[in-house]
């Protein structure tokens with residue numbers, strides 16, 4: 104990986120975008136890479152769209168803010184609208200296929216726009232709780248910032264104490280990671 | 292957007308649903324205030340000032356002229372307006388951090404000068420907007436972001452008893468009460484009497500409202516209400532403390 | 541003796557506010573005074589969690605006026621004390637900081653700049669430069685470090701205590717909301733492991749012995765009776781400040797030797813400027829970057845030399861000309877054309893700076 108990978112994850116409060124972003128950068132850091140993560144914050148953050156900005160690189164990262172992202176993942180209609188500004192011709196734009204009424208708001212200038220059934224997969228095949236882990240799987244598969252194994256290690260580090268109590272949870276999370284990667288395999 | 296049921300007339304519909312967290316007490320206090328304004332028929336004369344704290348989210352809440360001031364500075368801004376325009380009914384709305392910590396000097400002096408002003412203060416035992424630090428009103432042993440091991444009264448003192456303090460430094464002409472969002476009708480009556488005290492030019496008026504902050508307390512609906520109704524009232528007694536209409540209340 | 545907070549050195553990944561708390565612990569800080577304000581809150585959150593384990597103190601005051609003055613009090617009693625704030629809180633601390641200037645009280649204040657004026661945003665800006673350097677009635681006799689990475693936030697927080705106590709001028713670490721809230725990697729360390737010796741602290745007040753019997757009493761004042769008396773006091777302070785300035789001044793240059801275009805930026809914006817210069821050089825543009833690390837005192841001589849040689853200077857900052865004022869003052873007299881890139885309250889990226897330079901060519 105030569106250049107800096109820029110990632111914007113956006114969703115509603117409670118969808119877990121900040122925690123996923125946290126785990127991704129932590130995983131990259133543990134692999135010896137440089138990582139930088141800014142959560143969005145403001146006076147009216149409660150009730151607003153939650154955006155996580157991540158950059159991952161081999162070398163020191165420049166400005167914490169970026170203009171355009173390599174990958175945008177939007178998990179709600181408001182998030183789709185909010186994240187358009189980070190899209191240019193090099194951006195892959197992913198949104199959840201359950202989001203309705205955003206056809207007109209999808210970016211026209213992206214390198215690629217892809218709807219993935221992450222929420223549906225979580226509900227039907229796994230568990231709604233691992234929705235954000237599916238998103239994480241998709242994000243690392245598209246950007247190739249880290250190996251799936253590194254992501255598993257990071258999950259283990261974050262949730263290990265829960266996995267100990269209930270090993271089925273580990274399986275569920277790892278499965279979610281893999282399913283996330285499969286959902287974007289056409290892109291990879 | 293759904294129309295809010297039983298919305299007070301003085302509320303501004305365009306800004307509803309409001310921006311407070313689900314289950315927050317601010318909305319209930321502002322409902323009591325809205326109804327009080329409606330029942331007194333003073334919407335055309337009210338000037339509303341809100342602090343910096345979660346109260347700032349009420350800057351566009353009513354169909355009345357309103358101003359956001361600085362953290363702790365709402366009392367002097369509204370005092371300035373009242374002194375320059377005595378015909379206006381000035382309401383200063385703030386949190387316990389704004390009123391009892393950074394703005395405590397202003398509260399004490401406005402009360403001592405018997406400003407013809409109404410101060411309404413939401414007591415939620417913490418700093419809501421900044422993410423749950425200790426407030427002057429945090430209960431003994433309460434865990435907050437700046438008392439992670441529990442508030443130790445030996446180190447940080449006991450919770451501020453605001454209305455009692457204001458009552459102690461004002462003349463008989465002041466109206467002072469403590470209401471709670473657990474009894475909105477009573478709270479509305481206290482706020483009405485407070486406003487009436489200003490309208491009549493009698494003196495300073497002050498209503499503290501016990502309020503909930505489920506976001507920073509990390510409580511569900513049941514625990515939020517339990518904390519307001521039991522935990523808080525053990526320390527903060529609800530009732531009228533000073534009422535000029537009642538000689539010695 | 542309690543164990544050291546950090547043994548040796550280790551690589552960590554954390555937010556800037558956490559970095560500040562660890563740096564203060566590592567620097568053997570005795571007590572923090574503070575009042576909540578975003579984006580600084582987590583300095584206190586981490587401090588209140590960590591400090592009791594190492595026997596350090598904390599007081600949440602009723603506001604920032606009090607936090608500034610209690611910090612003065614802590615320092616007067618000979619303790620390594622600090623506070624942290626932002627925006628409106630920084631304003632309220634200016635009163636106590638002028639007392640610190642007048643009375644040579646070595647306070648340390650960490651500022652995480654947010655948008656202004658007024659309550660504005662809780663996010664980010666570089667709009668507290670003028671206030672941090674010159675706030676208050678007086679001459680701005682302070683030392684201000686403007687950091688750009690978490691590593692620097694750690695290094696300079698530790699250093700600020702030594703600077704303050706060595707020179708006895710109030711010292712500031714000027715960060716911002718991005719640095720406060722973002723996470724990146726850095727090495728934290730025990731200063732001793734790097735050969736850093738913490739300056740000894742001494743009580744101004746409350747030393748051993750009965751005043752007037754065993755020792756002279758300490759009578760400290762900040763009030764003077766006549767114009768002449770005050771003028772002499774200020775002259776002495778200024779002379780002292782100017783004497784130490786060359787030792788205190790810090791700056792960095794990037795490809796400035798042969799640069800036609802020099803970008804001047806400080807704090808987190810230096811990251812964008814450094815990346816822009818790299819990119820421009822790749823494209824064959826002779827760009828350079830000058831970064832003052834201390835904003836007060838500023839490296840005027842060095843800045844003037846670099847600016848004088850360039851064909852064009854660009855000043856980039858997330859404020860409406862607060863750095864520009866410092867720069868113009870420093871380079872007065874040179875004829876190099878000057879262009880501004882002011883983005884009050886907004887972040888600046890390397891892409892923007894590259895575009896700006898190329899557009900101007």
Ligand SMILES: Cc1ncc(C[n+]2csc(CCOP(=O)(O)OP(=O)(O)O)c2C)c(N)n1
Nearest residue numbers: 343344345362386387388389418419420628
């Ligand atoms: C001078 C100054 N200091 C600090 C702040 C940061 N600040 C914003 S709101 C707030 C406290 C809010 O708590 P409270 O007044 O109790 O109101 P609540 O949010 O709980 O309703 C603080 C400390 C500020 N805006 N200005």
Ligand code: SF4
Nearest residue numbers: 311312315345419504
């Ligand atoms: S943080 Fe607390 S006080 Fe503020 S809006 Fe949310 S629940 Fe209400």
